[in-house]
Amino acid sequence: MAVFSIDLPGRVKNFELPRTKPLMPLFETIVNSIYAIEERQQNDDKVNGYINIEIIREPQMRVQTEGIDSSINDITGFVVTDNGIGFDENNMKSFLQSDSTYRAEKGGKGVGRFAWLKAFKEADIESSFIDAGEWVRRKFCFTLEQNEINDSLEDIDPLTDNKTIVALKECLAPYKKNLPKKGEVIATKIMQHCFIYLMSAKCPVIKVADEDQTYNINEMFDERIKKESEKIEFKIGNENFSLLHTQIEDAAFGASKLYLYANDRMVQEVNLEKEIVDLDKNLFSAKGYYYAGILSGKFLDENVGTNRTSFEISDTAEDGSEISMDDIISNVAENVQIYLADYLSEVKGKKEERVRSYIKDEAPQYGHLLKYMREDVEAIKPYLPDCKLDDELYKIKRKFDNQLKKDNQDIIKTLEVGATSLDSYQEKFQKQFAKISEANKASLAEYVAHRKVILELLKKGIQSDDFGKYSKEAYIHNLIYPMRRTSDEIEYQAHNLWLIDERLAYCEYVSSDIPFDNNPREDRTDVMILDKPVAVSDEPNTGREYETIVILELKKPMRNDYTQAENPIIQMLGYVDKISSNEMKDKNGRLIKTGTNTQFYLYAVCDITSKLRKIAEDFDFIETPDKRGMYKYHDKKRAYIEILSFDKIIDDAGKRNRILFEKLGI
Incomplete structure (x- = not known):
């Protein structure tokens, strides 16, 4: 019997795992399997690694509801099987030690197994491997109900290959509620998380089995992902970053994204459609792919959080001396805009034409914004319906009006205190008066357009309907x-x-x-x-x-x-x-x-x-x-x-x- 060197329940309780990341324990298990296979291949390069993931669902059948696929039972757990090196003495010792540095050179934090017990009631481990020339099997149950590991090591008949099974059982609330329903979605998310590993020729074969359906992650990657041959290198301050452009030919991804990796593990996902104005879901319909960027670098490796669910990087740099997440994402966005320049330029041109047409035909009160608030107008997302476009233009108009009011007050204050040379303010005054004139023209245009609508409504109001009745x-x-x-x-x-x-x-x-x-x-x-x-x-x-x-x-x-x-x-x-x-x-x-x-x-x-x-x-x-x-x-x-x-x-x-x-x- 082996004992943990920490208070296991306390360590798990303090382990931060957002409820929105219920698959993180599974990802940790898969990456551990990849490392175990790599470790075995160091001694035997002929080993063909494999990782099989089985989705475990509730056994009872659900009532079929019209319009809802209720036949898909809730997921309760996963079984991950690999032919890696196995739970030998070194790996078992590392497992028992909290925050182990056994795989530190690979970015391991020694905390991944705590994610198991954060989201699942228990994890059952069974590992068969060769020890001192003899086949052995180690079995144990990892649970919060006991602070010790009651593992057993027994001799077994020779096998054809190593085999380690990790069964994550009984997913706990609130993580169970947030688990994806469909096996294909889970397979896709595994592919996203393992991008970097799947790019390697030595990546093990990874499969997901969901009842009678099997998904080959490697084949999915080859079929759906088109990657550039070279990475884009750029610097922020003194730090180097690498960005790999990829094209995802799979509508299930749903958006263009940036994946931030640390130590070859995906840590954070960013929706680029929120960062790049003219990038949206129409990219897929127009080009047949979504964009995905794979960002890595030493700075990310060194600043990943202990639990590998986030980075210890400030959102904004307060004094300009540190690199912020805003700096990183804005630099990536610039590179992505260069990569997608042809598409984005076309979208921007169509958007500008549509905004101008809408202002001319429907909302002349916003005409002056095209001149004085150009950057704000350009920041409007493309393909908005008229009602939302009007909302955005109205927000910009309010911003213009508030700034105009403030500038007017500043000019009046300047006149009140007495300018040393009125001529020096002449250009400023002229520009301000031009803005006021444009704003007044816009207000007049809005009022005139309103009159046109009222006249049309009155014309309609005095006409009889199909039944010969008149308006009340x-x-x-x-x-x-x-x-x-x-x-x-x-x-x-x-x-x-x-x-x-x-x-x-x-x-x-x-x-x-x-x-x-x-x-x-x-x-x-x-x-x-x-x-x-x-x-x-x-x-x-x-x-x-x-x-x-x-x-x-x-x-x-x-x-x-x-x-x-x-x-x-x-x-x-x-x-x-x-x-x-x-x-x-x-x-x-x-x-x-x-x-x-x-x-x-x-x-x-x-x-x-x-x-x-x-x-x-x-x-x-x-x-x-x-x-x-x-x-x-x-x-x-x-x-x-x-x-x-x-x-x-x-x-x-x-x-x-x-x-x-x-x-x-x-």
């Missing part, structure tokens, strides 16, 4: 002015009263969808109560008499059930009477004051159907020259009244904005 009044009201909102809650850009009259674009709202005096029984200009008007003015309520009040009445398209008593003309005039009484209060409880100089403008926005036309004629309304509107001035009530058809509003608004649409190219 709420659609029109929301389009012209949001329901249940006041001027305190929205900016002028949020409404579209310019459709009726450009002068209304900056109106101050006296009442909009809020009951007078906050009394729900009182008359109110509520866009939800569609036959109630909306009253607006271009001045706030300061207690003075209003000079101008505008009242809007909107009706459902093609409505034709008006009567002499119930029609928009009577409703708006009645509303004038109530406001002119000087007894009505706004939503803040302040009196709405009018006088003999208060001018009312009343707009009925509706289709001029037969009944409404008859009523308007009875009130002596005059038809507009285009025959799509009617108007009258009511002397006694100081009210200009106009009935505007939807067609007239759309046509007039289109004419007013046509030059802007043409200049914008829409």
Whole structure:
């Protein structure tokens, strides 16, 4: 019986193994098998090494669920068999010693077996080999339940070859949950981890058996990997690095990656699509391969973590004297971009063309970013859908706006303290003014494009559907002015009263969808109560008499059930009477004051159907020259009244904005 020279449970507990790396114990076992075969080949170069990995799954069958392959049972363990040198006395002594330096020249840390017990309940070892000219077999169970190794060494009948079996049993939570389901995925990950070994002509034959399916890792490597004949050498500071370019002709890899190796073992994987802007999954569809870079170097060998799951290298260099992971990855990215230059240049060109086209046709408000934020625009990933492209451009615009604001403040501060020579700042001022001008043009372009969309929505809103029905009044009201909102809650850009009259674009709202005096029984200009008007003015309520009040009445398209008593003309005039009484209060409880100089403008926005036309004629309304509107001035009530058809509003608004649409190219 042999005893560990450490507190085994404590050592395993402190062993860091991320739950996202559940295959690390298997990788350690495979690499140990490779080393064991190499050690045997040092004494007998005729040995043809092999490593067989068997996947052990739960025995019970699962219920087949529609759309889900539930017939694949969970993996519980692995059995790794090799014909290496075996667990002879030297290897057994090393196994019993924590942090053994037995294979230090190969990068061994002497801790790999602790990964077994971190992720598995136990590991059973059986090793047959020749000792002092005689065949022997050593067997033992490695588990946390006992701190000693109760191994047995017995004589056996001669075998045709050495044979060591390591069985990793009963995978533990949370590692079991993170194990891949499919055998092919596991085989692929083994191939990724063993890249460097598979490149060697002496690499043992490695196979993975999963029930009735067998995967030959060496054949997979030869079929799927196209590697360059020479490594790319480069330096960071005084450290040398080697980068091997490979092409992975296998869609299962899913992305272009960088593999960082230390002592011939893969330690860290980096998704290069996150590091190189114009590199993405379309590389495979365009070229038939994913890129994989194999990075190695003495610096990586010397700075790998004890558990070989990460590097002891800072992400960024604080003082510039040390090499950081950012330095390493950025240097690799530069070399990869040279290697993939033709493809990346083509992708970049198509992306720039698409961004320009999108800005020109859909989002002119971002036009200035192409000039002033070029690097940020170039950093946008290719092939984004329109919605995500717009999100990225918006982020860049916010960055531009914030920087512009800061630069403006700096210039103002310079002027306030007094520049020693204003001429010395002239160029700076000119550049800043140019930026401001471009930003203002972009804002104007955005507003003009918004108007075009609103006009198209209004055109659609007044048309009947396939069943002959028209849009409800709420659609029109929301389009012209949001329901249940006041001027305190929205900016002028949020409404579209310019459709009726450009002068209304900056109106101050006296009442909009809020009951007078906050009394729900009182008359109110509520866009939800569609036959109630909306009253607006271009001045706030300061207690003075209003000079101008505008009242809007909107009706459902093609409505034709008006009567002499119930029609928009009577409703708006009645509303004038109530406001002119000087007894009505706004939503803040302040009196709405009018006088003999208060001018009312009343707009009925509706289709001029037969009944409404008859009523308007009875009130002596005059038809507009285009025959799509009617108007009258009511002397006694100081009210200009106009009935505007939807067609007239759309046509007039289109004419007013046509030059802007043409200049914008829409």
